[in-house]
Amino acid sequence: MARSLMLALGAVFAFPGLAAAQGPAATGGWVGPFAVIAAGIGMALAAGLCGLGQGRAVAAAVDAMARQPAAAARIQTAMIIGLALIESLAIYVLVVAMILLFVQPIKA
Amino acid sequence: MEAIEHPPIFRLPGIPDHVTYTWVVMLILAGLAFVASRRMDLVPRGAQNFLEVVLEQFQALIDDVIGPEGRPYLPLIATLGLFILTGNLLSLIPGVAGPTANLNTTAACALIVFVSYHAIGIRKQGAMNYFKHFMGPVPLLAPLMVPIELISHLARPLSLSLRLFGNMTGGHILLAIIFFLMGLDGLIGWALSGSKAGAFVGGLGGLIMVVFTVGFLYPLKILVSVLQAFIFVMLTMLYIAGATEGAEHHHAEHH
Numbered sequence: 606m607a608r609s610l611m612l613a614l615g616a617v618f619a620f621p622g623l624a625a626a627q628g629p630a631a632t633g634g635w636v637g638p639f640a641v642i643a644a645g646i647g648m649a650l651a652a653g654l655c656g657l658g659q660g661r662a663v664a665a666a667v668d669a670m671a672r673q674p675a676a677a678a679r680i681q682t683a684m685i686i687g688l689a690l691i692e693s694l695a696i697y698v699l700v701v702a703m704i705l706l707f708v709q710p711i712k713a
Numbered sequence: 714m715e716a717i718e719h720p721p722i723f724r725l726p727g728i729p730d731h732v733t734y735t736w737v738v739m740l741i742l743a744g745l746a747f748v749a750s751r752r753m754d755l756v757p758r759g760a761q762n763f764l765e766v767v768l769e770q771f772q773a774l775i776d777d778v779i780g781p782e783g784r785p786y787l788p789l790i791a792t793l794g795l796f797i798l799t800g801n802l803l804s805l806i807p808g809v810a811g812p813t814a815n816l817n818t819t820a821a822c823a824l825i826v827f828v829s830y831h832a833i834g835i836r837k838q839g840a841m842n843y844f845k846h847f848m849g850p851v852p853l854l855a856p857l858m859v860p861i862e863l864i865s866h867l868a869r870p871l872s873l874s875l876r877l878f879g880n881m882t883g884g885h886i887l888l889a890i891i892f893f894l895m896g897l898d899g900l901i902g903w904a905l906s907g908s909k910a911g912a913f914v915g916g917l918g919g920l921i922m923v924v925f926t927v928g929f930l931y932p933l934k935i936l937v938s939v940l941q942a943f944i945f946v947m948l949t950m951l952y953i954a955g956a957t958e959g960a961e962h963h964h965a966e967h968h
Contacts, residue, residue: 682947685943686944686947686948689876689948692876693879696876696879696883697875699879700875703882703886
C-alpha cells in the first residue's frame with residue numbers, strides 16, 4: 606500500500622518534469638503541468654475540509670432545530686449564512702485553481 | 714475560461730459579453746417593472762401582483778434582519794437581489810452568457826454594497842462616531858483593532874464578489890466538464906454522420922446523457938442561483954444592519 610502510494614506519488618510528481626525535459630512545451634513551460642496538479646490537489650483538500658466544516662455546522666443547526674422547532678426559521682437563516690461563509694473558503698481555492706489553469710500568470 | 718466555455722450565440726461586436734447580457738437583464742427587469750406599473754390597481758392583478766409579492770418578501774426579510782428602520786434601503790437591496798437572481802437564472806439558458814459569471818459584474822455589485830453601507834453608517838451616526846467603532850471598545854487597543862477592522866471591512870467586497878463569481882463559474886465549468894467527459898460531442902457527431910447505426914446509437918445515447926445531466930444538474934444550478942442571490946442580499950442586509958446598529962448601542966451606553 607505504502608509502496609504503491611509512493612510509486613503513484615513519484616509518477617505524479619516526476620511526470621511533469623519528464624514531459625518538460627522531453628521537448629519544448631508549446632504553451633507554458635514546466636509551470637503548466639505543475640499548475641494542473643496544484644489545482645487538483647488544492648481543490649481536493651479545500652473541498653474535503655470545507656465539507657467537514659459544513660457538516661459540523663449543519664449537524665449543530667439540525668440539532669438545534671430539533672430541540673427548538675419554534676426557532677427553526679431563524680436557525681435556518683443563520684445556518685445558510687454560516688454555510689455561505691464557510692463555502693467561500695472553498696470558492697477562493699476554486700478561483701485560485703481557475704487562475705492557475707486558465708490565466709497562467711507564471712510563465713517559465 | 715475561453716478554453717472550456719462556448720461563447721454565447723448572440724454577441725455585439727466590440728462589447729464584452731457580460732456587458733451585453735447585463736443589458737439583457739436590465740431590459741428584462743425594466744420591462745417587467747414597466748408592465749407591472751403601467752396600470753396600477755388597488756387590487757393588483759397579473760404582473761403587478763407578482764412584483765408586489767416579490768417586493769413584500771424582500772420587505773419581510775429586511776424587517777426581520779435590519780428592523781423597520783431598514784425600509785428606506787428596500788430599493789437598493791431588492792434591486793441587487795433581483796438583478797443577481799435574474800443574471801444567475803439567465804446563465805442557465807444554453808447559448809447565453811450569464812452576467813454574474815464574470816468577476817467584473819460581481820465586483821461592481823460588491824463595490825456598490827461596500828460604498829453604500831459605509832455611506833449609510835456615516836449618515837446615520839456621523840463620520841466621527843462611525844469611525845470610532847473601528848477602534849474597538851478600549852482606546853488602548855486601538856492600534857491593534859484598527860488594522861483588524863480595516864482588513865475585515867476590505868475583505869467583505871472581496872468575499873462577496875468572489876463567492877458569487879466562483880459559484881456561478883464553477884457551476885458552468887462543472888456542466889461543461891461533465892458533458893465533455895461523457896463524450897457528448899462525439900456522440901452528437903456520430904449521430905450527425907449519416908450512418909443509420911450512428912444516428913440510432915449516437916442520437917439515443919446523446920439524448921439519454923442530456924436528459925440525465927439536465928435532470929440532475931439543472932435543479933442543482935437553479936438551487937445555487939437562488940441561494941447565492943439570497944446570500945448576497947442577506948449579507949448586504951447584515952452589513953447595513955452592522956453599520957446602523959452601532960448607533961443604538963452607542964446611544965444606549967450614553968443614556
